[in-house]
Amino acid sequence: MDAEMVLQEDDMESSWTLLSWVASCLMVFGGALPYLPQYQEIQSSGNTKGFSTRVCLVLLIANILRIFFWIGKQFELTLLLQSVVMILTMFAMLHLCCTVQNTNRVSTKQHRLSDLDFQYFWKWSAFEDYLFSSFGFTVLCAVVTLLLLDSAVFVEMLGSLAVMFEAMLGLPQLLQNFHNRSTKGMSVKMVLLWTVGDIFKTTYFVMNESPAQFWVCGSVQILIDVAILLQVLVYNQSTQLKLG
Known part of the structure; x- marks a missing residue:
């Protein structure tokens, strides 16, 4: 019985170690992932306005x-x-x-x-x-x-x-969207990736007892992400109504 408990504990410890390693990898590269669709969008459209x-x-x-x-x-x-x-x-x-x-660039001015x-x-x-x-x-x-x-x-x-x-x-992007009254070049998928990433990041900070500055930062980022997501939904709907 004791041997079985030891094996179960070892399995749980191995699983937790693997989960911790995966979480660390997501933290290292996860923040950059939302910029991949943005990079592809700019590259394919040849437009940086968004x-x-x-x-x-x-x-x-x-x-x-x-x-x-x-x-x-x-x-x-x-x-x-x-x-x-x-x-x-x-x-x-x-x-x-x-x-x-x-x-x-049409003009030669640099x-x-x-x-x-x-x-x-x-x-x-x-x-x-x-x-x-x-x-x-x-x-x-x-x-x-x-x-x-x-x-x-x-x-x-x-x-x-x-x-x-x-x-x-997200504040510069939020302000630019508001100024342009447009979120052209942005997609709901991309902003959702931002939001999910920031939620995961903030949870990671809390669970790993990172300095308080980190989870406060994550909480503010989530609020700004939600605001940008609402902009994408509202401005895209307005564009569709105009086209209709």
Whole structure:
């Protein structure tokens, strides 16, 4: 009887380990998955109007800050790897947007970082400008973090800033949709992926007792996701009524 109980416990432990490993993999790559249909949509349509590059700005800032937060306060390695994957994903999205926009550009006028024109901040024509500005921000964060790394208050503030930016992830897209009165280029499927992903992520934070900043961030993201989902449903219905 004891042998059977030991075997059952071993099976449960193995199952839990496998489930934990799957959950970690989903956390690392799950955040990037909703951008796959967006990437394909932009690539096939040759139109970037439905995607706000400010989303990339918000996510790059959030994940760069999160990496430095990890340096000051080691949490799950899974969340660190998630940040690295998300940064690479955002650069891929920015590269595609620059390629498509330059292909469709009628005017030969280029908007560059070196122009120092705030009107076109984060609306540059060259992918290299996005890389350079992100590198500059990373170096600035590195210097400040090295100087203040021993301050627990600074480390906590760094974590709060990281998740605050991440919590505002969908806000640029929400505002752009409202301004355009359109969600062209977005689909219910894509927004549902965002929402399900954020629900899973927030649940993961709570179950793994991640720093409080993380689950607060996840809760705010879910609310914004729901608002964007309502926009997609309302604006798509309005478009269909006009066509009808």
